[in-house]
Amino acid sequence: MFQLNLKDHSPLYQQIKEQMKTMIISGALKADEKIPSVRELAQMLTINPNTIQKAYKELEQEGFIYSIRAKGSFVTPRDNILKEVRINELMTNLEKTVRELIYVQVPCQQVVLYIKKLYAEEGSTADD
Amino acid sequence: MFQLNLKDHSPLYQQIKEQMKTMIISGALKADEKIPSVRELAQMLTINPNTIQKAYKELEQEGFIYSIRAKGSFVTPRDNILKEVRINELMTNLEKTVRELIYVQVPCQQVVLYIKKLYAEEGSTADD
DNA sequence: CTTCTGTATTAAATATATTAGTACAGTTAA
DNA sequence: TTAACTGTACTAATATATTTAATACAGAAG
Numbered sequence: 397m398f399q400l401n402l403k404d405h406s407p408l409y410q411q412i413k414e415q416m417k418t419m420i421i422s423g424a425l426k427a428d429e430k431i432p433s434v435r436e437l438a439q440m441l442t443i444n445p446n447t448i449q450k451a452y453k454e455l456e457q458e459g460f461i462y463s464i465r466a467k468g469s470f471v472t473p474r475d476n477i478l479k480e481v482r483i484n485e486l487m488t489n490l491e492k493t494v495r496e497l498i499y500v501q502v503p504c505q506q507v508v509l510y511i512k513k514l515y516a517e518e519g520s521t522a523d524d
Numbered sequence: 525m526f527q528l529n530l531k532d533h534s535p536l537y538q539q540i541k542e543q544m545k546t547m548i549i550s551g552a553l554k555a556d557e558k559i560p561s562v563r564e565l566a567q568m569l570t571i572n573p574n575t576i577q578k579a580y581k582e583l584e585q586e587g588f589i590y591s592i593r594a595k596g597s598f599v600t601p602r603d604n605i606l607k608e609v610r611i612n613e614l615m616t617n618l619e620k621t622v623r624e625l626i627y628v629q630v631p632c633q634q635v636v637l638y639i640k641k642l643y644a645e646e647g648s649t650a651d652d
Numbered sequence: 653c654t655t656c657t658g659t660a661t662t663a664a665a666t667a668t669a670t671t672a673g674t675a676c677a678g679t680t681a682a
Numbered sequence: 683t684t685a686a687c688t689g690t691a692c693t694a695a696t697a698t699a700t701t702t703a704a705t706a707c708a709g710a711a712g
Contacts, residue, residue, distance in 0.1 A: 407668085407669060407670085408669080408670075420627075421624055421627040433687080433688060433689080434688085434689070435687085435688085435689095443670080444670060444671045444672070445672095446670075446671070447669085447670060447671080449691095452689090463689060463690085464679090464688085464689080465677070465678055465689050465690070466678040466679040466687080466688040466689065467680090467688060467689080468687095468688060468689080469689080474627065474629070477628060479628045482624075482628060483628055486624055486625050486628070489617075489621050490618070490625070491638075493614055493617050493618050494618075495549055495550070495642065496545075496614055497614050498549075498642065498646065499548075499549040500607045500611055500614070504639065507618070507639055507643075508636050508640070510618070511618075511632070512632060514622045515632040533667095533668085535667095535701085536700080537701090562658070562659090572701060572702045572703070573702095574701075574702070578700090578701090580658090591657090592657085592658080592710090593658045593659070593709060593710085594656080594658060594710045594711085595658080595709085595711090596657060596658080597657090
């Protein structure tokens with residue numbers, strides 16, 4: 397389910413966050429689905445529960461999961477996500493990447509076609 | 525020229541790297557232009573020269589600047605940059621951002637139009 | 653020769669990340 | 683109720699990363 401790279405210089409809790417986000421976004425984890433408990437996942441990865449807790453805490457702050465005391469942590473349904481702030485962040489990120497793509501002279505068409513391909517692949521819910 | 529955010533949790537050398545890259549990509553710094561020396565910039569920002577050195581070292585490894593011993597550090601001309609690896613990184617980054625944009629249901633058209641706008645703004649050298 | 657440049661190194665100090673252990677409150681099921 | 687699970691919080695100790703400090707060397711420029 398999860399793979400940690402101990403050689404990587406990025407913190408473990410960041411790696412956990414990223415992988416959880418990827419699974420949510422890809423649809424591998426569905427709305428309101430229960431994700432492993434802090435202690436469970438810690439045991440699976442043989443790392444400290446506090447590290448998982450830190451990852452979950454930030455995922456919750458960013459709106460990707462929600463936690464219910466004594467019950468568990470669950471995937472936030474897509475429609476419940478507070479989108480506006482996140483969309484702004486994503487667009488800023490997008491701008492930065494595209495400006496550098498322009499700098500290294502990747503043609504506009506190539507970028508646009510790539511994006512359309514991504515939307516075609518799994519964009520069946522947002523293809524307006 | 526540079527602004528550091530001491531409150532930010534991102535390392536100073538990262539902030540310097542990011543700002544230098546932004547200035548290069550935006551064209552504020554031109555090809556073969558001399559950038560401030562390690563000691564100069566350290567004095568300007570009232571931080572340690574070693575921190576600047578670390579930023580410059582990575583910028584050089586990533587191909588954005590080149591350094592000549594005893595002369596200074598300079599902006600790598602765009603055409604001399606080893607692009608392939610960097611383009612791969614940028615496309616991976618782009619994919620990740622776009623997949624999340626899809627997840628939060630931003631329509632394809634909006635993304636594409638935004639990118640075309642960016643290319644139109646300053647893409648006069650890569651508008652094929 | 654003097655002053656500037658990049659580069660390198662070592663040591664100390666600070667900040668961040670991780671582990672370890674413990675505790676509390678609430679849920680679930682036996 | 684009891685037992686086992688959940689999230690959450692906290693402190694302390696350790697490990698790693700970052701930053702500062704102080705030097706030093708080699709080459710370029712005036």
